[in-house]
Every structure is written in structure tokens, then in C-alpha cells.
Amino acid sequence: MYKCLKNMHITFYICMLTFVAPIARADWFALNMTRGITDISNEVFELHMLIFWICVAIGVAVFSVMFYSIYAHTKKKNPVPAKFHENHKLEIAWTIIPFLILIAMAVPASKTLVKIYDDTAGDINIQVTGYQWKWQYQYLEDDISFFANLSTDLDEIYNLVPKGENYLQEVDEMVVIPAGKKIRFLITANDVIHSWWLPAFAIKQDAIPGFVNTAWTIVEEPGIYRGRCTELCGKNHGFMPIVVKVVEQDEYDEWVLNKRNEAMKLAELTTKDWTAQELVSRGQEIYDVNCVACHQVSGQGITGIFPALAGSDIVMNDKERNIEILMEGVQGAAMNSFSYLSEVELASVITYTRQSWGNAEKGDGEIVIPKDIVDYKEPKI
Amino acid sequence: MSAVIENHHEDHDHGPAKGITRWLYTTNHKDIGTLYLWFSFAMFLIGGAMAMIIRAELFQPGMQIVEPEFYNQMITLHGLIMIFGGVMPAFVGLANWLVPMMIGAPDMALPRMNNLSFWILPFAFLILLSSLFMEGGAPNFGWTFYAPLSTTYAPPSVTFFIFSVHIMGASSIMGAINVVVTIMNMRAPGVGLMKMPLFVWSWLITAYLLIAVMPVLAGAVTMMLMDIHFGTSFFNAAGGGDPVLFQHIFWFFGHPEVYIMILPAFGIVSHIIETFSRKQLFGYSSMVWAMLSIAILSFVVWAHHMFTVGLPLAAEIFFMWATMLIAVPTGVKVFNWVATMFRGSLTFETPMLFAIAFVVLFTIGGLSGLMLAIVPADFQYHDTYFVVAHFHYVLVPGAIFSIMAAVYYWIPKWSGNMYDERLGKLHFWLSFVGVNVTFFPQHFIGLAGMPRRYPDYSLQFADWNMVSSVGAFLFGFSQLLFLFIVLKTVMGGKKATSQVWDGARGLEWTVASPAPYHTFSTPPKVD
Secondary structure, eight states: OGGGGGGGGHHEEEEEEEHHHHHSOOTTTSOOOOOOOOHHHHHHHHHHHHHHHHHHHHHHHHHHHHHHHHHHHHHTOOOOOOOOOOOOOHHHHHHHHHHHHHHHHHHHHHHHHHHHTTOOOSSEEEEEEEEEEEEEEETTTTTTEEOOOOOOHHHHHTTTTTEEEEESSSSOOOEEEEETTTEEEEESSSSOOOEEEEEGGTTEEEETTTTTTTEEEEEOOOOOEEEEESSSSSSTTTOOOOEEEEHHHHHHHHHHHHHHHHHHHHHHHHSSOOOOOHHHHHHHHHHHHHTTHHHHHTTTTTTTTTTOOTHHHHHHOOOOHOOOOOOOOOOTTSOOOOTTTTTHHHHHHHHHHHHTHHHHHSOOHHHHHHHHHHHSSOOOO | EEEEOOOOOOGEEEGOOSSSSHHHHOHHHHHHHHHHHHHHHHHHHHHHHHHHHHHTTTTTSOOSSHHHHHHHHHHHHHHHHHIIIIIIIHHHHHHHHHHHHHTOSOOSSOHHHHHHHHHHHHHHHHHHHHHHTTOOOOHHHHHHOTTTTTTSSSSTHHHHHHHHHHHHHHHHHHHHHHHHHHHHHOOOOOOOGGOOHHHHHHHHHHHHHHHHHHHHHHHHHHHHHHHHHOOSSSGGGTTTOOHHHHHHHHHHHHHHHHHTTHOOOOOOOHHHHHHTTEEEEEEEHHHHHHHHHHHHHHHGGGGGGGGGGGOOHHHHHHHHHHHHHHHHHHHHHHHHHHHTTTOOOOOOOOHHHHHHHHHHHHHHHHHHHHHHHSHHHHHTTTBBBBHHHHHHHHHHIIIIIIHHHHHHHHHHOOOOOOBHHHHHHHHHHHHHHHHHHHHHHHHHHHHOBBSOSSSSOOGHHHHHHHHHHHHHHHHHHHHHHHHHHHHOOOHHOOOSSOOOOOTOSGGGGSSSSOOSOOOOOOEEEEE
């Protein structure tokens, strides 16, 4: 339906997007939990349906007696109320019977829980770290590490262009895992509490700074599975989705190889001679992903919470402190350490902030090269 | 229970002072009850306006009306204002009006403290609301204010939030002590503990819960204050602290708090169902025991709010079983209400409509609570809209419907005038439809996978969110009708008799309508 609208006036276009798009796109039949694709998620689904039908049965029983009274025992039909106000047998019955139903329910639930808590090592162990507002994935055996950021365009969020099929559930880099292997996730966080939820695997574990929680899964079916952050973690809580791609083993091996090559290429970049222009353009990409949420596109920050970088004395004139803040974070403030970024990324993003918003003209205009970061990391005597 | 009242000497008692000082200096339980009720109504409308902003933003996918930062401030303030400003003060207001009249006491036991406990409340909420205009904005970390989002990462206004919570806590503790002391010492001769009306029982238990857990909340916010300003690391992992500790402390307060907001509702609904069934309440003593067991169990189930934080297996199983156990006494209460209606002689005035809706919809909320207790399933429900649907079902058609039922039921006694039955019923049906259209679809949204506290969402959640928003607007605007009905009743209307409802039982129905400024200066004689 968007094609026929393409040539019309932009405001009409936005109107249509605003009011018609959700109706045209969405799903009236998304009513129930999905079964998921693992043995555990199936068991969880069965438990959910069991307790659901028990609740329905209880509800129907109780409400039908009540509605019968509402129908049959009105003042008109039953002018003289009955006199009873206790019945010990009945009261004992409706204490004991629910108790037994609950036990019948709690036993299978406990059994499934014991299975979920099987905490033996996986074939592949992936450390998942929550950041405001992205996820980091580190493959502990393969030395692979990357961040997954929301890839939905801001224009889609602000209704300027049509929303894509995977609006708010797409990322710039998916977690890739092989089918049929036991994957263990070691879940933690770097700043505030997040929660890593993948409904198809029935995994939801809070990512808590200072703690490592574990969860595991074995997925047989290749495919792309989507999840979300489920613990309020600040402004962009709704904008840090999770996407896992399950592939066959050989495809996975190839992916691992590619990731390693990428890492090597990045290492080579560190020793390259950089121009200010190269650093700035690379830095802008890094800034847009990592910094813009707080410090804003304009570098103005948000008054009272996130300091402005435009016109900041540190950014303009104090290269050493500038590097130090990115490496160590600021104690007691929302600014965390970004030392997990590569030397090239750090140098370019710092250079970008030092060269943008008039900072270069007002300050010393110096650039930071990857070597500066390497030097900073050298043990200080 | 029957009573003989000697009312004649009360006619020459002094009445209320004139002007604003009547309200500022009052130590009269009825005046203070009125103040509490109007205050909570004001907060209900403010918190409701915030809910309207939330639902307007969620009307469709995309960011339309507010920014995510402000959205988070709205969800935080909406929760805090509705809980601490809407529901709790409304119940305290009802306790003030009703407890002394129900037990045949002349007033609350500690009238000056009663005045203080009310008058610090407006300041608490002024401080909280003023944070909206501060640099960095209002608290934005959810009403559960989990550290470290509420400490290291909080806006500067968090300090004002902490102060405001301290004041609310002090007010609640004072109110609770007052209720306990009144009930324990001022019952008229013959009103034994097991003869007390259930509303009085429910408030006695609630008051003990408040005294037990409000200091825990105060402790939690004080630890936050220390972390923020005095360099401690209670909740800061980098300093050796423990963010999960915060959740344990918070929910040790938070779960009993849930029952603080529902026990008085149990009391109210018991009275109303009894009255309009024209039949003695079924199972009085089992009602009392059920409330006591719910209250005691509420201290050993807190971690069911934390099933996903990585508790040990044994803890998960313990808290699952303990939580499910609560369904037993809760079930007993529901069965008792139904048995009271059974073979009664029912009429359906507005309070009864609200009370019946309470039983049905609270039960639905209770059943979804049972589902949430199943730990493996909770891994899928936790922090989704399923939870939002669950707690709104127990709080809106639960706690709030019971408050509305109470207002319709007792307002003839308070004001001396009957409310407009036709408008009351209209208000009920609009609210009933509105509440269900708002919150029922949220079960679907949650099961389909939408987390709570999201300012924007993927397209598969769009349809039911839109329905939910439409319901919310209907419910929200219907409450202006409630305001109108209350004002209309206070200002005039058909005069009420002292009995008001032909099936009503209890001492409050033995005094004139409107209730004289001072009642039971001499204790009534109760058989």
C-alpha cells in the first residue's frame, strides 16, 4: 500500500503512516505465548497452558455460581433471603481442594525448573554484557567480541519514513550460534541492570553489574530469533533488542573464521598513519552508535544529566584527560569506561569530538591517533 | 449486632470551626477523613493524567508525543502517585471516617497526630511533583527504583524523591499507629475482636503491615541517599556492594505493600455484598483468618518479584510454593463472597455493581497472579505487559473499584444526601467497560512478547496497544463523571435516612445522616 502513496504530498504520507500503518501491518491474533523452539521452551509453554486452563476452570466454576445467583436470587425472585452463614464441611472442602490443585501444579513446575537450572558448561560459552543501551557478546573459546546495536533508523522511530518489518527488533550484528550444540550464556552488565530475554528459547536472565548469571540452550532449528531487554535500564530501554541467528555447524565455522580475520585487520589499522579527516569520518560512525544517545547529535548533551561536549574545555584543550575519561569513565556519573572499544575506534571518536561543533577552532585542535591510546594502555611506572 | 444510641446530648456540641482553619487545625476524624479522600482524588486525577500521556504515546508504534526520557518520568510518577497518593490515602481516609463510627468510638485515639499525618502528605507530593521542573527532570527509574539506575545513574532530583518517600512513610506509619491504637483501646463495650466489622479487621491487619514494612522502605531509600551523597556502596557493585540487595529490601517492603492496598478492599466489599444480598456474611471468622494468613504469608513471598535475578534453585522453589499458598486464603475469601450472594435477596445499586465487579475482576487478577507464580512460566511473563495487566487488574478494578464502591455506599452517611443512582450506574458501566478494554488486551500484548516500560514497540504489538489506549481514554474520562457525581451529592440531592440501605448492618447506620460532627461521645450499648 505504500507504493501508491509514494508520490503524494509528504504530510498526507505521514498521516497515513501514523494512522493506517499500524492497522495494516499488525497482528490481531498475537494472543498467546509462543511455543518457542527448544525442548525447554516447549515445556514452559505446556506449563503455561496447564495453569491457564486450571485458572479458566476455577474462574468458570466460581463465576457460574455467582452469575446464577445474580440471575436467580434477585430481590424480585427471592424476596426472603436464606439464613445460612456458615458450613464447616463446605469451608474445609474449599480450603483443601485448591491446596491439592496447587500441589498438582507446583510439582511439574518444579521439575522443569530443575532442568532449567542444569548449569554444566556448554560447548560454546558466550558472555553477554548489557550496556546502556546495547549488548556485547564475547565468545570465550574463540576470542570473538562485538557489540549489537539497534539498527532501526531514527527516521522510522520518528515516523518520517515507513517502518520496516523488523522495526525495533533488528540489530547491526547478530549473535551467531550453531544448531545442535549446547550454548551457555554468561550474563552480566556494565552499568545498570538489564535483562536478556529471548522468548523462543524461554530464556530471561537479568544482567546485573557485579554478578554473572547463566542460562543455556540447545537449538535444533536454524533461523533468526528475536528478543528484547526486559529490565528498565534508562532512556533507551526499549531500543536495545536481541537477535540470535542459529546456523548449521559449517556455516558457523566459516563465520568464526571471518570474525577472526576482521579482528586481525583491525589490529593492522592501529599502526597505520592516520589523517584527521579519516579519523573524523570513522569517529562519527562510532559516535552515532555509542555516544549520541546521551551527548546528542549536536554534542550539547542534556542539561543536568549528560554534559555537553561542544565547547567543553576537556574536549577542546586537554587531550590526556579526554583519553582518560573514555578509558576509565567518570566515577559517580553515567559516563562509563569505553575501554572495550578498539584503539582505532577510541582515537577516531575522540578526534571526532575534538574536531566537531567548532571545538577545533576554539580549542587546540589536536587529533588523537591510535598510538596515543596504545601508549595510555602501557603500564605506567 | 444491635445498638441503642443516646444521641440527644450531641445536639448542642460545638460544630466545626469556620473557614480554612477548620481544615488546617482539625482533629476531627470525619474532617480528616474528608481531607484524605479529596487529596487522594486529586492525586488520582493527576496520576490518571499521566496514564493518559502514557497511553497516548503507546497508541501506535513510533515516538509521537513525548521523548523516551520524559516517558520514563511519566511511568515512574504515575506509579508512585497512584500507589502512595491515590490508593493508600483513600483507604486511610475511609479508615478515619469509618473505624471510629464502626466500633462506637468518639474519634481516633490520637487526633493531633491524625492532623499531622495528613498535612505532611501534600508537601510530600508537592516535592515529588516539583521534580518535574528540575534540571535533569523527575525520577525516571520506575516506581520500583532499582539501584543502580536510581543511584549512580539517577537524575539529581532523586534526592527530592527520597525526601518525599520519607515523608509519605512517616505519614503512613503515623496513620497506622493511630488505627491500631484506636481499634485496640476505643471499642465500645461489647464490641469484641471477633465482633468487629470486617472493614475494621482488615484495617487492623493493614496497619500492622504498614508499621512493619514502611520502615523497611525508609531504610532502602536512606541507603540510596548514602550511596548517592556519602560515598557508601550498599548497591554499587564497583564498590563491593550488591544491586540485588536493593531488590530484596525493596520487595520485602513491596509485597506486603500489595496487601496493604487490597486488604481494606476486602473489608469494604464484604460489607457491601452482605448489605445488598440482605443476608449475613458467609464465614465471618474464616474471612478474618484468611486475612491474617494472607498478611503473614506476605512476608515470605517477596522474591517472586525477582525470579529472574539469578536466585539459587532452592530459593526459586521455596518462593514459588509459598506464593501459590496465598491462593488458598484468597480463594476462601472469594468463595465466601459468592456463598454470601447465594440464595440472598439481591439488588444492584451502584455500590453492589462495583463490589460484584471487584470480585470478578480481582479474581481474574488473582488467577493471573497464580500463573506468574509458576517460575518457569514467569521467565516468559516477567516484566512484560502480562505483569502490567495482572497488577492493574488487582489495583484498578480491585483496590480502586472498592474505593469507589465505598464512596457510593457511605456517601449518603457522610453528606446526608443520596447520590444520583442513574449517573452512578452510568459511571459504573463506563468504568467497567473502560477497565476491561484497557487491561484485558495487555495480557495478549505481554504474552506476545512486549516488555513493560517501553515507550515504543515493534509492529506486531500495535493492534492491541491501540485498543488498550482507547479503553484507557474511556476509563480516564469517565472519572470526571465520578467527580461530578460526588460534587452533586455533596451539594444536594434526596435526603438520606439514617439507615440508608435496608440491608445494612453496623453502628455507623445507627447515627443520623449526615453523621453529626461528633458521634458516640457516650459509647453505644452493644449486645
